[in-house]
Amino acid sequence: MSQSITLSKNKHYSILLIGGTGVGKSCLKNRIIKKKFQTEISTIGVNYQHLDYSYKNKQIKLMITDTAGQEQFKSITKSYYKDCFAVLFCFAGDTPKSLKDAEHYARQFQVNYQNSKAPEGFTPVCLFVRNKCDLPDNIFTQNVIDNTINGISEFYQEFKGFQNIKFFEVSAKEGTNTESLLQYVVEELDKQNVFDAKEQQNVTAILDQNKDKQKDETSQQGCCK
Known part of the structure; x- marks a missing residue:
């Protein structure tokens, strides 16, 4: 008698959205999950939702985790650095302090990151994401953004050798580049064989x-x- 082979259920692969308050992390999460623009009040603590993502004839279970940007929640959100597979350091072109906040979280993430669920030698996918690219005015020049990302890249190389931090411009409101952003994260994880x-x-x-x-x-x- 032939016996069927049953695969175990995939674990959840956490993608962390982190950054200062008011940059649109919750709106970006909703755009990724629900494929539509939906405003929310500021996140209190941490909010997450699951997404079944089709990739190479597989259903990959992603967990999109949205963290609060307020100062009083930083100790809570730090605990979510553990076991995440990708992190999006979010900022917005209409929020003056947001790029500095993203840089702060990027440095904090590297020092505190650990992942007991990842394959040996795995390094998380780290991206700087500027939301609200649909707005006509951007207070950050490309040179300022590049210098910030290059500084973080050099900082990361002193630890686990993280390199090539990619920069995405997205609009949670218009949906600009949000699909490309998620696809890039999944492809980078697949290169490290975390799904197989x-x-x-x-x-x-x-x-x-x-x-x-x-x-x-x-x-x-x-x-x-």
């Missing part, structure tokens, strides 16, 4: 067990002849 390792081990183990069982049955039949 656990499943492949489970499949191999089941196949080996079935082979061993078939050998035992064949051996027993042979002895009885």
Whole structure:
């Protein structure tokens, strides 16, 4: 009798949105999850939602985690650095302090990050994301943004060798680049084989067990002849 092989359920891969208050993290999360613009009041503490993302004929379970930007919640949000697979340091072109806040969180993240669920040698996908690119005025010049990201890249190389921090401009309101942003994160994670390792081990183990069982049955039949 043939036996079906059942794959274990994928674990959730957390994508963390972090940054100062008022930059549109909740709106960006809603755009990614619900594919529409929906305003919310400021997040209190942490809010997260799950998303089943289709990629290479797989259903990958992502957890989009939106964190509060207010000072009093920084100690709470720090605990969510653990076991995340990607982090988006969010800022906005209409919020003067937001780029400095994003830089602060990027430095804090590197010092406190750990992930016990990732493959050995894994490094999280780290992005600087400027929201509200639909607005005509941007208080940050590209040179200022580049200098900030380059400074963080150099800082990261002193620790685990994180490199090539990518910069995205998005609009949660208009949906600009939000699909590309999520696709980029998933592709970068896939390059590090985070989606296949656990499943492949489970499949191999089941196949080996079935082979061993078939050998035992064949051996027993042979002895009885």
